[in-house]
Amino acid sequence: MSDIIQLLPDHVANQIAAGEVVQRPASVVKELIENSIDAGATSIKLLLKDAGKTLIQVIDNGKGMSATDARLSFERHATSKIKDAQDLFNLNTKGFRGEALASIAAIAHVELKTKQENEELGSQIKIEGSKITSQEAISTSKGTSLAVKNLFYNIPARRNFLKSDTIETRHIVDEFQRVALAHPDISFLLHHNNNEIYHLKKSNLRKRIVAIFGTKMNEKLVPISEQTDIISINGFVAKPEFSKKKRGEQFFFVNNRFIKSSYLNHAVVNAFEGLLEHGSHPSYFLYLDVPPNSIDINIHPTKTEIKFDNEKALYAILRATVKHSLGQYNVSPVLDFDRDATLDTPYDYSKKSSSSSPASIPPITVDPTFNPFKTETSYQSESNPNRSNNSNSVSYQSNFKKDTGNWEALYTNTEPLTASKQEQLFEGQQETETGKTFQIQKKYLLSSIKSGVVLINQSLAHQRILYEEFLENITVKEASSQQLLFPVSISFSSADIEMIYTIKSDLESAGFMFDEFTKESVVIGGIPTSISESQITLILEQLLDDIKLEVPDTSFSHFDVMAKSFAKSLAIKTGTILSIKEQENLVNDLFSCKEPNTSPFGRPTFKTLTLNEIDTIFNK
Ligand code: ADP
Numbered sequence: 104m105s106d107i108i109q110l111l112p113d114h115v116a117n118q119i120a121a122g123e124v125v126q127r128p129a130s131v132v133k134e135l136i137e138n139s140i141d142a143g144a145t146s147i148k149l150l151l152k153d154a155g156k157t158l159i160q161v162i163d164n165g166k167g168m169s170a171t172d173a174r175l176s177f178e179r180h181a182t183s184k185i186k187d188a189q190d191l192f193n194l195n196t197k198g199f200r201g202e203a204l205a206s207i208a209a210i211a212h213v214e215l216k217t218k219q220e221n222e223e224l225g226s227q228i229k230i231e232g233s234k235i236t237s238q239e240a241i242s243t244s245k246g247t248s249l250a251v252k253n254l255f256y257n258i259p260a261r262r263n264f265l266k267s268d269t270i271e272t273r274h275i276v277d278e279f280q281r282v283a284l285a286h287p288d289i290s291f292l293l294h295h296n297n298n299e300i301y302h303l304k305k306s307n308l309r310k311r312i313v314a315i316f317g318t319k320m321n322e323k324l325v326p327i328s329e330q331t332d333i334i335s336i337n338g339f340v341a342k343p344e345f346s347k348k349k350r351g352e353q354f355f356f357v358n359n360r361f362i363k364s365s366y367l368n369h370a371v372v373n374a375f376e377g378l379l380e381h382g383s384h385p386s387y388f389l390y391l392d393v394p395p396n397s398i399d400i401n402i403h404p405t406k407t408e409i410k411f412d413n414e415k416a417l418y419a420i421l422r423a424t425v426k427h428s429l430g431q432y433n434v435s436p437v438l439d440f441d442r443d444a445t446l447d448t449p450y451d452y453s454k455k456s457s458s459s460s461p462a463s464i465p466p467i468t469v470d471p472t473f474n475p476f477k478t479e480t481s482y483q484s485e486s487n488p489n490r491s492n493n494s495n496s497v498s499y500q501s502n503f504k505k506d507t508g509n510w511e512a513l514y515t516n517t518e519p520l521t522a523s524k525q526e527q528l529f530e531g532q533q534e535t536e537t538g539k540t541f542q543i544q545k546k547y548l549l550s551s552i553k554s555g556v557v558l559i560n561q562s563l564a565h566q567r568i569l570y571e572e573f574l575e576n577i578t579v580k581e582a583s584s585q586q587l588l589f590p591v592s593i594s595f596s597s598a599d600i601e602m603i604y605t606i607k608s609d610l611e612s613a614g615f616m617f618d619e620f621t622k623e624s625v626v627i628g629g630i631p632t633s634i635s636e637s638q639i640t641l642i643l644e645q646l647l648d649d650i651k652l653e654v655p656d657t658s659f660s661h662f663d664v665m666a667k668s669f670a671k672s673l674a675i676k677t678g679t680i681l682s683i684k685e686q687e688n689l690v691n692d693l694f695s696c697k698e699p700n701t702s703p704f705g706r707p708t709f710k711t712l713t714l715n716e717i718d719t720i721f722n723k
């Protein structure tokens with residue numbers, strides 16, 4: 104039998120390796136910037152075209168390469184950073200596998216220009232799919248410029264797999280922010296399609312954080328500092344009242360390398376115990392320095408996980424340090440969170456009962472003082488006298504009715520369906536209008552239907568209603584917009600402004616009107632009629648968070664993310680007291696929806712219990 108094993112040609116091996124190193128434009132950005140840092144650069148420029156799909160160029164003023172090294176740098180396992188395996192344990196560079204440039208050159212058009220300080224001439228090398236197409240001596244400035252064009256040009260499947268420009272830009276900005284935060288002493292520039300997104304001057308850590316996340320960040324930061332034998336911790340946490348609904352600004356750097364660690368994150372969150380609103384996440388920028396031989400950096404090039412020798416001790420120190428700083432900066436005593444009302448109830452109850460009535464009354468699940476015929480105000484004051492009137496008491500308004508006069512009119516073509524759906528569920532319009540809807544625990548609505556009862560989650564139901572309304576407004580109808588008397592200027596970080604700019608036309612379709620974009624702020628002259636002026640910041644911040652975290656298909660428009668985000672921001676929350684009229688509107692609006700069964704995020708909005716099912720409960 105003949106031999107069948109053969110060695111893969113280099114360019115094929117490189118392409119395979121590339122799959123591991125380069126997932127998307129952001130991976131290239133990370134590798135190139137890390138090389139520049141390793142080369143001792145004090146100034147690094149990143150130029151992008153089309154989210155890096157057309158061009159990623161990194162220009163540095165580092166030590167450059169000789170002509171021979173320039174050529175060698177594209178060979179696999181070519182590295183100047185380690186000589187033997189022992190060096191791995193004393194690593195103070197970012198790279199060491201010698202794979203990045205070889206991999207990138209296998210899947211893109213690459214142009215390298217580089218010159219060492221004392222040389223008169225530098226070198227230029229052009230490579231396409233691992234093949235050198237030109238190599239010559241050129242005059243260029245000290246340092247290295249690496250341009251990566253048409254990424255994945257020879258692997259169409261990978262290229263098609265890339266996400267929308269917004270998503271890919273977001274990934275790049277994430278990588279950029281991480282290195283920029285790890286190296287405040289290096290100046291960074293980021294241009295995208297010839298727009299300057301970041302110009303970060305050499306500075307200290309605090310200023311760097313503020314330069315990246317916007318001036319508003321300055322007042323939020325609480326410094327953290329602790330030195331022990333096994334770890335030193337520096338950096339900042341954001342005051343608890345600025346915590347985010349989504350994990351956004353959470354950064355750990357270990358020996359100046361960005362890492363992810365759910366274990367350490369837990370330590371920080373734990374230090375905030377009792378200070379965070381339910382479901383929110385603290386922002387932090389924490390720099391941990393540990394002896395290099397006490398950690399095991401996973402040598403997979405793209406992984407950011409790390410293993411510590413003395414995890415438990417680090418956890419305890421980190422938690423104590425953060426807790427101490429929060430106390431020291433007097434963050435804790437001034438807090439007055441708007442807690443979820445349902446969480447407060449048992450406490451209120453025990454306080455009340457100890458002063459006025461015997462403690463033997465068991466906690467109740469249905470409020471016995473509930474009287475559906477009383478007005479909203481009296482119900483509110485009776486049921487929870489201790490609770491101040493805060494944002495949670497925003498009442499439910501039927502936007503459809505308000506804006507259009509007739510919700511069904513929006514869905515004329517689907518009316519037969521909605522009508523039948525409604526008929527199926529309700530004995531008739533009559534019934535809900537006679538007040539047979541009850542609110543339970545400021546969270547659910549109970550309504551009588553033909554076949555039994557329906558239990559509705561008020562917040563999820565409202566999300567569904569708003570979601571369909573927004574989608575309809577954005578995609579089908581002319582967006583209804585209200586001009587603001589005084590344009591509102593809202594400050595954002597430059598990356599966020601860039602993102603708002605890229606989705607500007609989508610936002611305009613939704614009813615926003617933009618007067619001006621500056622480096623630090625966005626000036627808004629008009630907003631959709633369905634939102635109020637005081638909600639603009641909240642809505643836009645939530646939207647940016649959502650876009651950052653959603654990873655939709657390439658062909659995806661932002662409409663859906665936007666509609667979901669708006670629905671989530673604006674939906675009435677658990678804890679909101681609804682008048683009978685509001686309850687009825689909500690129920691009717693829900694069942695006028697195209698898909699009333701689930702929230703825009705796929706959670707069930709209601710559950711029916713048939714008479715049969717109820718009967719079986721009692722016939723056991
Ligand atoms: P690694 O960084 O793991 O060594 P790379 O493929 O990223 O592998 O780079 C290969 C080599 O090319 C590096 O070890 C370094 O000597 C050289 N090199 C790459 N980028 C630069 C740069 N911007 N400036 C100077 N030398 C560089």
Ligand code: MG
Pocket residue numbers: 134137138197198199201203204
């Ligand atoms: Mg490298």
